[in-house]
Amino acid sequence: MLGRYGKNKVLKDIFRKAVKVYRVNQFDRCIDQLRNINSGATMYVTDVGFERWSRAYSPRKRYNLMSSNIAEAMNNAIKDCRELPITRVIDYIREVLQHWFHDRRTSAGKLMSTLTTKDGDLDGIVDLTSKTCTCRQFDIDEIPCEHALACIRVQRFSYVDYCSPYYSSAFLAAAYSGEIHPVGHPPEWLVPEDIASIVVFPPVRRRLPGRPKKNRTPSFGAEVSQSTCTTCHRNGHNSHTCTYSRSSKPSTNTSGVGEASGLQNV
Numbered sequence: 370m371l372g373r374y375g376k377n378k379v380l381k382d383i384f385r386k387a388v389k390v391y392r393v394n395q396f397d398r399c400i401d402q403l404r405n406i407n408s409g410a411t412m413y414v415t416d417v418g419f420e421r422w423s424r425a426y427s428p429r430k431r432y433n434l435m436s437s438n439i440a441e442a443m444n445n446a447i448k449d450c451r452e453l454p455i456t457r458v459i460d461y462i463r464e465v466l467q468h469w470f471h472d473r474r475t476s477a478g479k480l481m482s483t484l485t486t487k488d489g490d491l492d493g494i495v496d497l498t499s500k501t502c503t504c505r506q507f508d509i510d511e512i513p514c515e516h517a518l519a520c521i522r523v524q525r526f527s528y529v530d531y532c533s534p535y536y537s538s539a540f541l542a543a544a545y546s547g548e549i550h551p552v553g554h555p556p557e558w559l560v561p562e563d564i565a566s567i568v569v570f571p572p573v574r575r576r577l578p579g580r581p582k583k584n585r586t587p588s589f590g591a592e593v594s595q596s597t598c599t600t601c602h603r604n605g606h607n608s609h610t611c612t613y614s615r616s617s618k619p620s621t622n623t624s625g626v627g628e629a630s631g632l633q634n635v
Contacts, residue, residue, distance in 0.1 A: 380406050384414070389424055391505040396425040430511060430533075448583055460552065467549040477542040495520045500531055512536055 380403065387399035396419075404411040419426040443462075450461040493504035493516035501507055506514040511533035513521060521528050534540055552558070595604040601613035 377407065380410060384410075388422060391425060391509060392503075393425050393505075396423060424509060425505070427509070430509065451583060452581075463549060463552065467551075470545050470547065470549055474542065474545040477538060477545060493517075497521070497524070497526070497531065 383399050383402050383406070387396055387403070390396050390399065400411060400415075403414070414422070420428055443465075446465050447458065447462055450458050453461070493502040493507075493514065495502045495507070495517045497517065497520055500511070500517075502514050502516050504514055504516060507517045513528055513531050517531060518528060521531060596607050597604050598606050598608055598611045598613075600608040600611045603611075603613065
């Protein structure tokens with residue numbers, strides 16, 4: 370949606386609000402606002418299905434997470450090793466995961482509290498027995514909302530009993546309890562004969578012209594930040610490729626004429 374209609378900042382802000390609200394009536398108001406601004410955008414997000422992108426209509430628990438970009442995080446982590454042989458790439462990934470697990474396991478072991486973690490300006494009706502609230506934050510995130518916390522304080526109950534165990538430090542420690550061991554040097558590996566006899570050939574494909582890309586291709590609608598030159602303070606290039614003099618200032622000409630060649634209006 371942002372790729373097609375993201376140039377409209379007001380529309381983009383309303384859409385992002387619709388993604389994150391908990392109450393269905395708040396979500397419906399956002400959709401009405403979208404419809405008043407751009408009916409085509411509203412039809413597009415409706416056809417996709419509200420349950421696929423909104424918190425209010427999500428059929429599953431999201432535990433306050435509205436992102437699924439772990440693939441992009443891994444893609445960025447192994448950016449420096451892509452040109453290496455595939456066996457070295459795999460070993461590099463093992464090293465990255467080994468460091469991640471070690472650091473998170475160490476952090477989890479230092480936690481002194483039972484929970485690892487916790488808006489609104491509307492009232493809510495809370496049922497502590499079923500762990501629900503009309504604001505729906507308690508239902509969806511499975512952690513007490515501000516309304517539930519107020520009830521828990523009045524009743525002098527423990528807020529820990531009303532949180533999902535997935536928020537506990539014990540579950541965090543269990544998630545990284547596994548260990549990733551070094552594989553040693555290849556000459557020391559004990560490889561079965563039937564595996565060692567297999568000859569693996571590189572994939573047959575035609576190499577595209579030009580230098581292979583290292584950075585990922587941005588997702589449809591993703592916002593891409595531009596680099597700023599430290600010499601001329603213009604966007605779109607760096608100091609190594611700058612064609613402007615250090616004393617020059619960015620032109621106020623919005624047509625873009627002369628930007629590529631470094632010419633200035635006089």
